[in-house]
Amino acid sequence: MARLAVRLQVVEIAVGLGLVLLVARAAEVQLLQGRRWAEEAQAQRTERIVLAARRGALLDRHGTPLALTQETYHVGVAPNELRDPVKDGALIARRLALSARAWSQALRRRYAYFAGPFSALEVQPLRNVRGVHFEPVLNRFYPAPEMAHATIGRLGDDGRGASGLEKTLDSLLAGRPGAAVVLKDRAGREYESPARVIAQPESGLDVVLTLDAELQEIAQRALDEALRRMDADGGDVVMLDPATGEVLALASHQRDGTARPSAFTDTFEPGSIAKIFAAAALLSLGRVAPVDRVSGEGGTYRMKGRPTPVTDEEPLPLLTLADAIRVSSNIAMVKFVARLAPAEQYGVLRDFGFGAPTGIEFPAEAAGRLRPPSEWTRPSAASLAMGYELSVTPIQVAAAYGALANDGLLLAPSLIREVRSPGGAVLYRHRVEPVRRVVRPEVAAALRDLLRGVVERGTGTEAALSTFPVAAKTGTARRVVNGRYAPGQYTASFAALFPADHPQLVLVVKIDNPHKGSYFAAQTAAPVTRSMLEQALAARTVALDRARLSTAAPRATVAPLEDDGGVVPYVVPWPYHPDSAAPGPARPVPDVTGMEMRAAVRALHRRGFRVALKGWGAAEHTWPAAGDSAALGSTVTLFAVAPRPDAVPPATPPRKPRR
């Protein structure tokens, strides 16, 4: 009995010890290691997922989408879950564009994964097929993939901007991803349950670019067609609004098919299109008078320190500065710039922005090369006058010509017009950014006149329009390949202001190494410019101020004053002679005081004036005042007052504004 009691005690003690150990272990697990086990359990049963933020859109200046973010799908198929593997399989293979072999391979796997990505339209018929699983993923979509490809850029594999504006604007476009927690089973599959959102994703900002989709298409098509016709190595087109510095179109094309943004990154020696900047230095410093002439030297001019003579293709005996620009005379320009000190010549080129990046919002902009006078050799001044020993990018040329169009004020070019929140609120709007005044307004006007002469009677006649004056300069320069001038290779370039009076558009066309036909810019780049201008004029939505164009151009064919047929004469002269863009002769403004408004307007129209109305009722006075002279086609403001029968006549007559 005693032995039994002992045994029982032993068993009790053993059980007690076991219980104590169990409690101790439970205490250890719960109290000491509880946090770790809880975390591990949570990690096994839950998963923190990233909620991707929708990347902001890129739009053109009229709101046309250039880059959008769209929900697409990766598709997973579990063959053993399919209800009807033959029928469902055929549907899946058709929607996912799978070959018979790929689908038969997929059927042999437990779970087949197709990365795609597939659009919502492609996978829509598969949504109700059992065994097909979708993984939504936001994807970048370019409605017109070829449009401004190099400028817009693309995303990298990590979904961040890898090139072009996608890269520059990545911090604005990317948005901020959110996070959520989802439940999953032992096998790691997500439960069908609502996710617990920790942070909502914030969509990226939308960016409105300065590009005009229609002008862009015009530029791309014209460039592609020209390069194909001339069998050229490549080329660029830049269109810029000189009043704001906004880039309207940028087209670059290389023969090898690469989408390189060469308008920003590739430099070239501009040749004769840079002569106008030497002329700017000469005019702004007063070193040349309009009547100054230099000899054409019969087309060949030997300079000290220069191994090869300076030559002209079609020499004139005597040339003014206007002649030198008009016929693009190397000899005359070399002779004229001899009147400049190297620092003066360098300073003006530098002021026009050469040798420094323009600061446009692009990730890889070349600065070009403009050596300071301390690094010049003896013939450097002459070379610079002809556009050599200087390397520039097309965007620099466009900005510099924009300064000529903009009365001498150099503006920073820009590609960004607006930044908008996902809700549409404007957060940033581009403002004109003046860099510096390069030349005085009267000098800029004189330079525009020189450029106008190029198109009307010089080397740029192939770019002339019959309805609007164009100011431009041709340039044909030897091409540098691997640091040396390549024999027989040229770069043809053309820089134009349209229209010549109050320009609205700066165009730069560059064609690299044309093989077929002439290599001169006058026969290559100039006709391309003309073609683009014609298409831009005929386009519906192009960013041209047609009201200004229509008023700037014409000299009205005014009906005789005696002809009072009740028809308002003018307003569209056609066909239009280019010279008529000059201000018409002045004529006195008729006195229409007291006349009814309709009669007053008709009288002013008959005199050849345009009319702007202020007020309503009987004509009171005009500005310019009756009897003053005003140019034909200019606007006369007609002030009218409503007649008040009970009104007391004023003690003093109303004061007439003076001109």
Next chain:
Amino acid sequence: MRLKGRHWIAAWLVAFLATTWVVYARQTAAIRAARELAEIRARRANLEGRRADLERRIRRAESRAVLVPLAQSRLGLHLPSDSEIILLPGPTSGSGSH
């Protein structure tokens, strides 16, 4: 009145069942809502995809690459030269210009 042992057990059982039912009902409603949300998202994605596809096709159809050859071949039109373009001056906004 004092509850006896089995009454306590019954009360606890009822409470447990009620709580379980509430949890079950909430989960069911949540899952149903999640399904509806997913369906709506899918529909939205589908509509967005359709819109993007239509926009792309409209852009393509409106592009010069398509329009110009069609206009030339079917209608006998051509790209106008500048002398064939007439710009009519419009009224200046606000000033009542004529």
